[in-house]
Every structure is written in C-alpha cells, then in structure tokens.
Amino acid sequence: DQPRQDSPGETPEAVLHRVFGHPGFRGRQEEIIRHVMAGGSGLVLMPTGGGKSLCYQVPALCRPGLGVVVSPLIALMEDQVAALRQQGIAAAALHSDLPEEQAREVRRELAQGALKLLYVSPERLLLDGTLDFLARRPLALFAIDEAHCVSQWGHHFRPEYRGLGLLAERFPAVPRLALTATADPRTVEDIRAQLGLSDSPVFRGGFDRPNIQIAAAPRESERGQLRAFIKAASDGTGAGIVYCGSRARTEQTTAWLQADGHDALCFHAGMEPAAKREAHRRFARGDAVIMAATIAFGMGIDRPDVRWVAHLDLPRSPESWYQEIGRAGRDGLPARALLLYGAGDIALARHRILESPAPEEQKRIERARLEAMVSIAEAATCRRRILLRCFGEDGPEHCGACDVCRSPPRLFDGTVPAQKLLSAVLRTGRRFGVGHLVDVLRGRVTDKVAQFGHDRLPTFGIGKDLSDQAWRGVARQLVAMGALDVAIENHGELVPTEAARPILKGEQQVMLRAETLREAAPRERAGR
Numbered sequence: 001d002q003p004r005q006d007s008p009g010e011t012p013e014a015v016l017h018r019v020f021g022h023p024g025f026r027g028r029q030e031e032i033i034r035h036v037m038a039g040g041s042g043l044v045l046m047p048t049g050g051g052k053s054l055c056y057q058v059p060a061l062c063r064p065g066l067g068v069v070v071s072p073l074i075a076l077m078e079d080q081v082a083a084l085r086q087q088g089i090a091a092a093a094l095h096s097d098l099p100e101e102q103a104r105e106v107r108r109e110l111a112q113g114a115l116k117l118l119y120v121s122p123e124r125l126l127l128d129g130t131l132d133f134l135a136r137r138p139l140a141l142f143a144i145d146e147a148h149c150v151s152q153w154g155h156h157f158r159p160e161y162r163g164l165g166l167l168a169e170r171f172p173a174v175p176r177l178a179l180t181a182t183a184d185p186r187t188v189e190d191i192r193a194q195l196g197l198s199d200s201p202v203f204r205g206g207f208d209r210p211n212i213q214i215a216a217a218p219r220e221s222e223r224g225q226l227r228a229f230i231k232a233a234s235d236g237t238g239a240g241i242v243y244c245g246s247r248a249r250t251e252q253t254t255a256w257l258q259a260d261g262h263d264a265l266c267f268h269a270g271m272e273p274a275a276k277r278e279a280h281r282r283f284a285r286g287d288a289v290i291m292a293a294t295i296a297f298g299m300g301i302d303r304p305d306v307r308w309v310a311h312l313d314l315p316r317s318p319e320s321w322y323q324e325i326g327r328a329g330r331d332g333l334p335a336r337a338l339l340l341y342g343a344g345d346i347a348l349a350r351h352r353i354l355e356s357p358a359p360e361e362q363k364r365i366e367r368a369r370l371e372a373m374v375s376i377a378e379a380a381t382c383r384r385r386i387l388l389r390c391f392g393e394d395g396p397e398h399c400g401a402c403d404v405c406r407s408p409p410r411l412f413d414g415t416v417p418a419q420k421l422l423s424a425v426l427r428t429g430r431r432f433g434v435g436h437l438v439d440v441l442r443g444r445v446t447d448k449v450a451q452f453g454h455d456r457l458p459t460f461g462i463g464k465d466l467s468d469q470a471w472r473g474v475a476r477q478l479v480a481m482g483a484l485d486v487a488i489e490n491h492g493e494l495v496p497t498e499a500a501r502p503i504l505k506g507e508q509q510v511m512l513r514a515e516t517l518r519e520a521a522p523r524e525r526a527g528r
C-alpha cells in the first residue's frame, strides 16, 4: 500500500524507519520521544549532531495536530524545511524574510490543516494573530530549538525568545520541548525558569564525540601550523572551517588560503545578507571549501562531511569550543579539531571581561568559563576528559584521541625558569613586553637593553640555557596560570600578580610542560 504523508497513529519506530530511514533510535531519543508522546514537556541537552531534531520531528508526526518549531535563524529553518519536504513531509517556514505571496500560501495551508510541521521565528509566533490562530487548532507540540537563546548567560541571547515563556500559560495542554547544545548549568537553569520547564525533566545526551580528534597548540607560526593541519586533516572532498576572533581576521585568512590555492570562503556578521546567504549556499552545496568565519557562522550548518575545524583564537568558553568543533564529523567518520592560542588571547579575553559593563555576577561567570577554556588549552592530561567534565560528564581517563593522550607531554619542574622570568620582570620595572625580557634573559645587548642599562642587571644573561621560544612558553604558561598579566591597554608589558609572590619566594612549585623548556639549540645558544 502507498505510504501516506501523514499518518497519525503510526508508532515512533515506524516513522523513524519509513520517513527518516534510520534503523533505530540513538542515545536518549527513544526515551524523550516516549515522554513527549505521553504529553510531557522537557529540556533536551544534546551536543550538536547528537540528533535533537528527531526528538520533536517524530512525535510531531505521530501525534495529531500541527507541530510548531521555534527557530532563531532563517537559514536554519529553510534548511530543515527543505530536508523535510524532500522526505515527503508537509513542512513550511514562516518568518519575516518570506515574500508576502509565500507567507499567504503558508497561511492558507495552515488554515486547511494541510501542514504537519511549521517552523516559525519567535517574533512571528508571538504576534497576536498567530497565537490566536494556533489556539483554535489541534497542536501536536511546541519545539523550542536553540533554547539557550532565551538566556542572558549564554552568548546568543535573543530578547524575542523571552516572550516564549507565555506558551506555558496559553497552551498548558500542549507539550513543550526545548532543545539546546549548551550544557552550562547556569544557562540550563535559566532556560528552565524562563520557559516554565522547572518541573519538567532534563534529558542530557552523550556529549562525547569520539570521532573528533582534538588538539591544541600555542600559536607559533599561525599559517604554517594551519597549513600542516589542513594537509593532515582534509580528505580532498569534505569541508573545513577556520574560526577567527574578528571579522578582519576572517578576511585576511580567506585571502591567504585562496592564495594557497584553496577554495576559501568568508563569513561574518558584518557582511551583506545576500553575501552571507551565498556563502551559506556554497558551503551547503557540498564542495571541498574552507570557510573562514567568525562564530556568526554556525547555527544551521547541517553538512555531515566537515572534516576539520580550526580555531585561530581562543574561544570564550568550553561550551563555545565544543559547539564549534562539534560541526566536524557529523557523518561519524574521523574528523579533527585544532585550537591555536597565545598568551595575548588569554590576557585580552580577561581584560575584556574586566572592562565590560556587565553585572559583577555575569562577569564572574564569564571569567570562570574563560579559565575553564584556558585549562583545556594548557592541559597536561587528557584534553577530552577536561572538556567533558565541563559538561558534567566523566570521560575515560585517557581518550586515546587527543593530542595529549597520543603524545603525553612530559612535565618538568619549571620553578627556576619561572623565578628567573619573574625576577627579570621585577628588575626591569614591570614596564616591558616579553620580547625585551627574553633579550635580557638571553644576555643580548640590543639598543634597548643598552639604553636602559639592563645589561648591568643581575638577571642579564641568566637564561642562556633556554631558547627564545622556550622563554615565550614559560611566559605564556605563567600568564595562563595567572601569575603574570599582560597589560593590553598599554604595550603588552608583563606585570606580576599576587600569584607571582609564592613562586618567587620558592613556596610554590611550578610545573611546566617539558616541550616548553626544550633546550636552546646549540646554534641558538651561541647567541647572536
């Protein structure tokens, strides 16, 4: 017999097989779907690629009435609707970019009860006309996708999401399923409170993505490091994403990648809407492209064969990093992620938080997130385990698929080099950046050293045993540790903090990664 487009009464398993062609449910999908089928509401925390969509699509198709999906991004809605229509499901999107003629058609289909799934922007949904209309129709469920947009603690706060709280009052009998990839406890509680889900269960899915190999490294030669990574990570057909900390950097990166012969695209929030759509379209089309983007590029990427994700600047939080690297390897095949970072990134991010006009409480949280991110970047034990702990999950002791597990760093008692560097900072009057301090430690009489008489300091030349690069590494780890601050507002001079005192006094041991302290090569040791 002919498969019907819409068969209320069909079981979730049947819909899973017939419509989506999957042999079985994954993780907690089945449990969540059963809960919603029984009329329950809840919050789903699952990482990107975890399979959140099925959690509302399947019950929407099985339950009588219309499934209403709130989504913050037009591109995301369009992608989902196109995919569903291809599978023969009567889905449509309603948002402000829709030409009036098409909007009329959607409303006509709605009035006829011809739609099974309606994707709608929060502003559209919250119009009196829309709510009144929905109140007169049988509804299967409300799904609130990207639910972290409701929270000011997240980085994606959207004021229009706040209004969604009224769904609980206006539609008490309709199940509401909120979904997000964010698992930060504070944000989770905020989502539940805002959306009236405080008494409903939270379903936390598996955050581990074992097919993504993760690595982080101090930024030494950005282009060289990225070139080597791309060479190792790309398979010639899949896509790659380079996340950059600023719009200007996406443009510079696109330019040099293109000069290298890559099909590189650029994406950031400052681009014209048409250019953004075009970039999205090129990326979605399936070519072997590299997207150099700010975090504005993200939601709605449903390309399964992103083979790698690189970050040229430190992400704001483990949640951001996880969400961004989670765009790789959705097909389950091996994928890679590389994070490059520098002491300057860490100091700049700390400084930005300090200077932001946000309330103290929020600054404290952002600072905690940043410090968690720094600890992942500077990890001396399994990087994945540290990352998963940020989501309340205990990974295995050694994942075997991160750079730390694959080549464990030897730790080294770095107390003496740390003291030497800190004392050089103090002796030179806390007024110099890392370059000059390295000159002093290595015993190089540069013009600046001579000008300040720093060749007469007792610290002059006491650091000949380590390379320039090693000294920069020591400085970076001391910054990461919080013993040194980088004065961003001035000239990047290194300034000791309270935490430097016990190190200088020999009361605190400093463990540094051994590769940081690799000895100066003989040629280099001879000095210049």
Ligand code: ADP
Pocket: 022, 023, 024, 025, 026, 029, 046, 047, 048, 049, 050, 051, 052, 053, 054, 302, 304, 330
């Ligand atoms: P999320 O919204 O959580 O980022 P998606 O819902 O887009 O994730 O699902 C990610 C991918 O996993 C999609 O390609 C989807 O087809 C696939 N998927 C989801 N559930 C299953 C399942 N039960 N079996 C096989 N593949 C699945």
Ligand code: ZN
Pocket: 381, 382, 383, 384, 385, 398, 399, 400, 401, 402, 403, 404, 405, 406
């Ligand atoms: Zn590991």
